[in-house]
Amino acid sequence: MESLSPNIFVNNMDETIAFYRSIGFQLVVTVPETGTEFIWAMMVNGEVTFMFQTFESLGEELPQISRQNGASLLLYIKLKKIREFFELVKDKVTVLKGLETTFYGATEFSILDNNNYVLTFAEDE
Template sequence: METLSPNIFTNDMKGTIAFYEILGFKKTMSVPEEGDELVWAMMVTGSVTMMFQTFESLAEELPEISRNNGGSLLLYINVKDITVFFDKIKDKVTVLKGLEKTFYGATEFSILDNNNYVLTFAEHE
């Protein structure tokens, strides 16, 4: 195995792209390539790749996919300069847990994305 790129389902593709742009992600690919009604998009920042897809686009092909936002999923993302990153986004997102030092030596904070997924950002010393 080499990489993991989560494909997150959304009911609001425009809102999702806008939210992840706040975090520094850039859209690199989409289906269709242009237009307002995207059904899939890939966004990248640094070496982190996230894909987003509408529930409807896979409803017939994979009906097993949950049709609820959020769920029992936490995405753990390593970053550098976590304090600077936190200060940059804290007033633009829903912060669930502010900056704190963990027992295992990481500095972390957690936010909620626009689809109710929890994102935890961490910097390890």
Template sequence: MESLSPNIFVTDMKATVALYRILGFEVTMSVPETGEELIWAMMANGKVTIMFQSFESLANELPEIKRTDGGSLLLYINVSDINGLFNSVKGKVTVLKGLEKTFYGATEFSIVDNNNYVLTFAQHE
């Protein structure tokens, strides 16, 4: 295995792309390739890649994909400048837990995105 790129199902692609741009992600691929009504987008920031897809785009192919937003998924993302990232996003996103040092030596903070997914950003020393 070489990498993991989660494909996360969302209800509002436009709002999701906008929020992840605040976090420093850029769209690297999308369907359609141009326009604002995306049904799928791959976004990347450094070595971190996340795919987002509308529920409707697979409703007929995979009807098993049926759930509410959020749930028990937490994305844990390692970063190199935790203070810089926190300062650049606070006030623009919903912060669940501010900067704090953990017992295992990481400095972390957690946010919730517009789909109720929790993202924890961490810098390990």
């Protein structure tokens, strides 16, 4: 195995792209390549890659993807300079858990994205 790039299903692609841009991700590829009605998008920040896809684009082929909200998924993202990043995003997002040091020595905080997925950011300080 070489990498993991989650393909996350979303209800509103425009809102999802805007949310992830607000926390530092860049849009690198979309389907279609131009226009405004994207059904799939890839966004990156450093070595972290997320793919986002609308439910409608695969709903008939894979009805198992249907859900009401973010499901039971927490995306754990390691980064450097966590305190600076927290200050950059804390007023733009819903913070579920502020900065804290865990029993295993990591500094972490958790936020909610616009699709009700939990993102936990961590740094081994």
